[in-house]
Amino acid sequence: MPDTFDTSLPPFDRLLEDQQRTLQQSLDIGYFRGGEIIIEAGEPSPHLFIIIKGYVEETASDSQEIFAHYTADDMFDVRAQLEQRSRHRYTALEDTLCYLLPREFFTDLYQANGEFAAYFDNNLARRRQLLENAHQQQNLAEFILTKVSNDNIQPCLIVPADTDLFTVTKQMQNKGTDAALVKLNTAENGANQYGIVTRTDLLHAVMLEACLPATSVSQIATTPVISVRKGDFLFNAMLAMTRHKVKRVSVLDGNAIIGMLDLTQVLSLFSTHSHVLTLQIARAETVEELALAARGQNRLVETLFNNGIHTRFVTELIATVNEQIIEKAFQLVVPHYMHDYCCLVVMGSEGRGEQILKTDQDNALIVKDGIDWPDCQQVMEEFSHTLLQLGYPNCPGKVMVSNPKWVKHQSEWLQTIRDATQTGNSETMMELAIMADSHAVAGNTELLKPVLGHLRQQFGQQELLLATFTRPALTFSVPLTLFGNLKSGKEGLDIKRGGIFPIVHGIRALTLEHNIADNNTFRRIEQLEKHSVLEPSTSSNLSEALKLFIKLRLRQQLSHPDHGLQHHLDISQLNRAERDLLRHSLHVVKKFKEWLGYHYQIRD
Structure with a gap:
């Protein structure tokens, strides 16, 4: 009766204390010599086996087909516990020691504890959530769990549109508030506008614009009013304020406004002070001041990550901060008189809003047709150098505005896209892939819309072109062995090539095929599901797999900051549950690649 079994690992950490004690008492230990068959195909399995040490192989009954290998901390055969008999043969390849959990006790736990049972569900999202819960620190910041409620909503003063400035000022003074909502005309759908x-x-209005006290308040009201919903996380309120550069949001319950939240109130609940960082960025008047603000970005990422904040929350917030840093750099370097005549776009992970730590510069410039800008090259070189000072390394492939190839008038960009689709080789397809993720961050952002619209139009219904475009997603092998286990080279497991890129590029191709405008991979997956291109289970598994890959890579980058933005995972640092989840996620990628090959009729 072993007493050293670790019940803190998923899924055993889901058990109640009395269930864990009974588990400890029910376990036995089995020893199997190398070459010994532990479970024979077609026979019932009296135990769930949890390997202490050794090596076990899962094969077909005739041993001709190998399905998987298992090592320390791995479990087998769960399916046999629920189906009464095993489908495959399990053989010890070397002397092996296992914990033995009786089948009757396992099935009792499976039926009595829903969270324990959920771990064995094949749905990746549910399994990942259990692992996330297991790894959240005990001191998880309360703000991520705090929701917008009556306890933290401030009363809201609402006045009619024809209220004069004197009356509004008096009402605000009486209410002790520094803001009021103005009820404007009713919208076409019947909802009120504010x-x-x-x-x-x-x-x-009074001191600078000489408005009279009798002036209608609707003449100075700002629209639209950014809103969050009662029951939403306060973290999302902070995101909304950061993204829209406002200090107040209204709170909705259904369609009714029930109160407001302001910056001071929210900041008092947040330990990360990310909005303070964005205020520092906004107030920067020199590159040196902007660099000081930008240096706080990695600390913010580390704080959020270490406090267990969900990966998508982190990526959304940091993407917003990155955008504000680059936009501010543009304002400091590019002459103000040119801001309406050019558009700065970022591409790659920054364009998709999936960059967390600073990566290489990937950007381009669109200049309005008919505009002559003799100093453009000099200014763009200065801008690239400024981004380098802010911590964004130069792009090795020179995909940056200091390279004249990536600075063109709008009509020239349209012609570039036409030429690239007509050439249709691997080089031009990868350039179009880079452009497909473009996101406007500064200047006249309307200049980008016709370019992206033309890009999507060029791919519509062109099967051969889409196949050529998609092929790179199938180039890199998934890091799994022939037997379905994790495959790691000398530098580790290449999670970017083997996991992240196939999902990102495959989803990118599908959105071009179906003329979907979103450029964030997670939102693209959601849109593909809505368009019935992806099954709900497939879209869920792809999203969860991508979040896992990003999270594991980020954790390693934060733990080894001197190694740069490496993309290889040291799988020896992962516990059994993480290895299991990573292996499952890579199988999701492998299945998705097979589907892409079939969908686009790509033959190797």
Whole structure:
């Protein structure tokens, strides 16, 4: 009766204390010599086996087909516990020691504890959530768990549109508030439209714009009013304020406004102070001041990650911060008179909003047709150098605005896309793949829309072109052995080539085929599911797999900051549950690649 079994590992950490004690008492230990058959195909399995040490092989009954290998901390054969008999043969390849959990006790736990049973579900999202819960630190910051509720909502002053400035000021003073919502005209759908006016707005209106006290407040109200919903996370309120550069949001319950949240109140609940970082960025008047603010970005990532914040929350927040840093750099370097005549776009992971730590510069410039800008090359070289000072390394492939190839007038970009699709080779396809993730961050952002629209139009219904475009997603092998186990080279497991890129590029191709405008991979997957291109289970598994890959890579990058942005995972640092989840996720990628090959009729 062993007493050293670790019940802190998933899924045994899901058990209640009395269930864990009974588990300890029910376990036995089995010893199997090398070459000994532990479970024969077609026979019942009286135990769930948990390997202490050794090596076990799963094969067909005739041993001609090998399905998997298992080592320390791995479990087998779960399916036999639920189906009364084993489908495959399990053989000890070397002397092996296992914990033995009686089948009757396992099935009792499976039926009595839903969270324990969920671990054995093949749905990757549910299994990943259990692992996430197991790894959350005990001191998880309360703010991520705090929701918008009556406890933290401030009362809201709402005034009619024809209220004069004097009356609004008096009401705000009486209510002790520094902002009011202004009820404007009713929208076409019957819903009310609102604007917002603050104490500062009133001061500027009277003192700087010489408005009379009798002026209607609707004339100075700002629209639209950014809103969050009651029951949403306060973290999302912070995201909304950061993204839209506002200090207040209204709170909705259904379609009704029930109150407001302001920046000061939210900051008092957040330990990361990410909005303080964005304010530092906004207030920077020199590159040196902007660099000081940008240096706090990695600390913010580490704080969020170490506090167990969900991966997508982190990517969304950091993408917003990155965008504000680059936009501010543009404002500091590019002459103001040119801001309406050019558009800076970022591409790659930054364009998709999936960059967490700073990576290489991937950007381009669109100049409005008919505009002559003699100093453009000099300014763009200065801009690239500025980004380098801010921590964004130069792109090895020179995909950056200091390279004239990536600075063109709008009509020239349209012609570049036409030429690339007509050439249709691997080089031009990868350039179009880079452009497909473009996101406008500064200048006249409307200049990008016709370019991306033309890009999607060029791919519509062109099967051969789409096949050529998609082929790189199938180039790199999934890091799994012939037997379905994790495959790691000398530098580790290449998670970028073997896991992240096939998902990102395959999804990119499908969105071009179906003319979907989103450029974030997670949102693209959601849209493909809505368009019935992907099955719900497939879209869920792909999203969860991508989040896992990003999270594991980020954890390693944060733990080894001196190694740069390496993309190889040291799988020896993963526990059994993480190895199991990573292996499952890579099988999701392998299945997706097979589907892509069939869908686009790609033959190796």
